[in-house]
Amino acid sequence: MEKVMMKGNEALAEGALRGGCQCYFGYPITPQSEVAEYMSRRMPELGRVFLQTESEVATINYLYGAAGAGVRCMTTSSSPGISLMQEGISYLIGAELPCLIANVVRGGPGLGNIQPAQADYWQATKGGTHGDCRMIVLAPNSVQEMFDFARDAFDLAEKYRNPVFILADGALGQMMEPVELKPFLEFDPHKNDSWATTGAKNREPHVITSIHLEPEEMEEFNRHLQAKYLLMEKEEVRWEEYQTNEDDLDILIVAYGIASRVCRNAVDDLRASGIKAGLLRPITLWPFPKAEIRRFADRKIPILVVELNMGQMLEDVLLAVEGKTLVDFYGRYAGIIPSADEVVRKAFDTLKKVGK
Amino acid sequence: MEKKKLIRGRPDALNDKIMHYCPGCGHGIVHRIVAEVVDELGIKDRFVGIAPVGCSVFAYWYFNTDFHQAAHGRAPAVASGIKRARPELIVMSYQGDGDLAAIGTAEIVHAANRGENITVIFINNAIYGMTGGQMAPTTLIGQKSTTTPLGRDPRKAGFPIKISEMLAVLPGSRYIERTTVTSPKEVNKTKKAIKKAFELQMKGEGFTMVEVLSPCPTNWRLTPKDALKFVEEKMVEYYPLGVFKDEPVFND
Numbered sequence: 001m002e003k004v005m006m007k008g009n010e011a012l013a014e015g016a017l018r019g020g021c022q023c024y025f026g027y028p029i030t031p032q033s034e035v036a037e038y039m040s041r042r043m044p045e046l047g048r049v050f051l052q053t054e055s056e057v058a059t060i061n062y063l064y065g066a067a068g069a070g071v072r073c074m075t076t077s078s079s080p081g082i083s084l085m086q087e088g089i090s091y092l093i094g095a096e097l098p099c100l101i102a103n104v105v106r107g108g109p110g111l112g113n114i115q116p117a118q119a120d121y122w123q124a125t126k127g128g129t130h131g132d133c134r135m136i137v138l139a140p141n142s143v144q145e146m147f148d149f150a151r152d153a154f155d156l157a158e159k160y161r162n163p164v165f166i167l168a169d170g171a172l173g174q175m176m177e178p179v180e181l182k183p184f185l186e187f188d189p190h191k192n193d194s195w196a197t198t199g200a201k202n203r204e205p206h207v208i209t210s211i212h213l214e215p216e217e218m219e220e221f222n223r224h225l226q227a228k229y230l231l232m233e234k235e236e237v238r239w240e241e242y243q244t245n246e247d248d249l250d251i252l253i254v255a256y257g258i259a260s261r262v263c264r265n266a267v268d269d270l271r272a273s274g275i276k277a278g279l280l281r282p283i284t285l286w287p288f289p290k291a292e293i294r295r296f297a298d299r300k301i302p303i304l305v306v307e308l309n310m311g312q313m314l315e316d317v318l319l320a321v322e323g324k325t326l327v328d329f330y331g332r333y334a335g336i337i338p339s340a341d342e343v344v345r346k347a348f349d350t351l352k353k354v355g356k
Numbered sequence: 357m358e359k360k361k362l363i364r365g366r367p368d369a370l371n372d373k374i375m376h377y378c379p380g381c382g383h384g385i386v387h388r389i390v391a392e393v394v395d396e397l398g399i400k401d402r403f404v405g406i407a408p409v410g411c412s413v414f415a416y417w418y419f420n421t422d423f424h425q426a427a428h429g430r431a432p433a434v435a436s437g438i439k440r441a442r443p444e445l446i447v448m449s450y451q452g453d454g455d456l457a458a459i460g461t462a463e464i465v466h467a468a469n470r471g472e473n474i475t476v477i478f479i480n481n482a483i484y485g486m487t488g489g490q491m492a493p494t495t496l497i498g499q500k501s502t503t504t505p506l507g508r509d510p511r512k513a514g515f516p517i518k519i520s521e522m523l524a525v526l527p528g529s530r531y532i533e534r535t536t537v538t539s540p541k542e543v544n545k546t547k548k549a550i551k552k553a554f555e556l557q558m559k560g561e562g563f564t565m566v567e568v569l570s571p572c573p574t575n576w577r578l579t580p581k582d583a584l585k586f587v588e589e590k591m592v593e594y595y596p597l598g599v600f601k602d603e604p605v606f607n608d
């Protein structure tokens with residue numbers, strides 16, 4: 001299959017449109033503006049919709065309308081922009097509308113900086129949204145995965161009638177790598193006709209709404225959402241392991257996204273110096289690979305969590321291990337991607353703490 | 357016994373549920389006008405309404421058409437999203453004055469300025485109805501509300517905002533008219549305006565809006581009859597009725 005050199009942001013865009021994205025709405029923000037720029041050229045070429053909006057508050061509501069009309073649609077932004085979208089994301093979840101939202105994360109809080117970061121983990125997985133909200137959160141770690149995850153996101157979103165979220169970072173958005181461009185997905189454009197606002201021709205009216213005034217009705221709806229979330233937890237957990245085969249592993253590193261690539265090198269380096277190190281990389285940040293991490297905790301293997309933030313996924317790892325093993329943390333911030341050397345040094349530190 | 361003549365039956369686009377609006381409220385009247393126009397234009401099966409946050413949040417309870425409930429102020433964005441996704445649909449954004457003229461000013465301005473091919477029905481009742489009568493951006497100078505207990509003082513609370521005049525200035529807006537519903541004559545004018553707006557949308561001519569000065573007897577603390585008088589005497593004085601814009605956006 002054809003392989004081309006692409007920027008991560010462009011791969012995300014091309015992946016989405018090959019996944020059937022009919023409408024793209026977005027507002028410029030570094031480091032994701034290439035997505036909108038790419039879409040402004042490609043979408044009209046394909047006879048599809050590109051619209052540069054007046055704000056991210058508005059953006060998410062264009063998406064809300066288009067998703068309600070039953071077409072595949074997406075937006076992308078970076079941290080402050082995603083913060084502005086939170087009310088709308090809650091409405092999308094509350095009205096059960098499928099769509100794709102991607103965050104090419106930069107440093108925060110506040111205006112922060114425009115460097116790669118992983119500081120929006122909490123926002124993506126636990127929500128800045130009001131209400132009991134959950135979304136499948138996919139964390140790519142290569143330009144190829146930026147393409148693949150965006151291409152597959154719409155099927156996943158429609159399967160659950162829920163937004164799907166891609167949590168990338170400025171490094172993944174900006175770097176260039178070869179990408180295998182998989183073909184355009186085939187899908188049924190009428191799949192959503194049973195509920196979407198397509199015009200009430202020869203059928204009862206369809207209403208897209210998220211308001212439930214009666215307490216019983218509101219609770220019932222939340223039970224329905226919980227059942228959906230439970231199914232996602234059962235069926236959609238994705239993760240990847242590297243060098244974790246031996247029973248007597250000395251240390252497990254847990255890292256996602258761009259940090260997982262550094263940690264993979266660190267595992268190789270640790271092994272070269274005789275330490276049996278392994279890597280577990282969550283691919284879905286929600287649902288989180290809890291059971292998979294607990295497997296290592298049960299065997300008392302010490303865990304080192306590495307993130308480009310001050311310790312966010314760390315909390316999910318702590319919840320997963322239930323105190324059964326030592327969990328250590330190494331974080332650098334916004335633009336300072338740790339070297340494999342740094343991670344190796346930290347790993348020795350962690351090993352010392354357990355007397356190894 | 358003489359049989360009563362049915363002057364106006366229930367439009368097809370409206371169902372027979374009893375509306376939840378207060379007696380003398382303008383929302384129900386305008387719903388009915390919209391439904392009649394939808395019938396007359398034969399667009400019921402390709403019509404999508406946007407219900408705002410406000411007293412008309414449940415507008416979809418009454419229409420026999422597709423509806424999409426939007427977040428507070430965002431109805432023009434939701435309407436534009438639907439219209440872009442499915443241009444064959446006729447899309448109405450139905451909004452109150454808090455919704456459109458306060459929290460949603462960015463969305464309405466940009467929908468108008470883009471010449472978005474949607475129709476906005478703007479219910480100006482100079483008050484926040486649903487939340488219990490707080491000051492709206494359109495509340496008149498001196499008008500009492502629960503957050504301007506001594507009457508709106510423009511030195512502290514700013515001036516009532518004239519949305520129709522403002523949007524008419526934008527090159528993207530196609531047709532903008534302000535009407536009211538205080539008498540059968542005015543109701544007919546409102547209907548004519550709303551019909552024209554939808555017809556223009558059907559022709560793809562761009563952004564259309566009808567602002568309807570509408571009574572809220574409950575939060576004005578007036579009887580329905582006095583509320584109509586308030587519209588006629590006070591509101592119309594500050595918000596003159598008439599067409600503010602009626603010209604093609606593009607000349608090709």
Ligand SMILES: Cc1ncc(C[n+]2csc(CCOP(=O)(O)OP(=O)(O)O)c2C)c(N)n1
Pocket residue numbers: 409410411412428451452453454455456479481483484485486487492
């Ligand atoms: C983001 C947000 N802020 C505030 C509210 C509370 N709220 C509900 S209705 C409303 C005012 C609506 O007034 P208006 O648009 O004038 O419509 P009316 O009820 O008068 O028809 C407000 C402020 C909300 N639902 N969402």
Ligand code: SF4
Pocket residue numbers: 376377378380381382383411481485486571572573574575
């Ligand atoms: S509060 Fe006012 S706007 Fe709301 S239904 Fe009653 S009269 Fe109408």
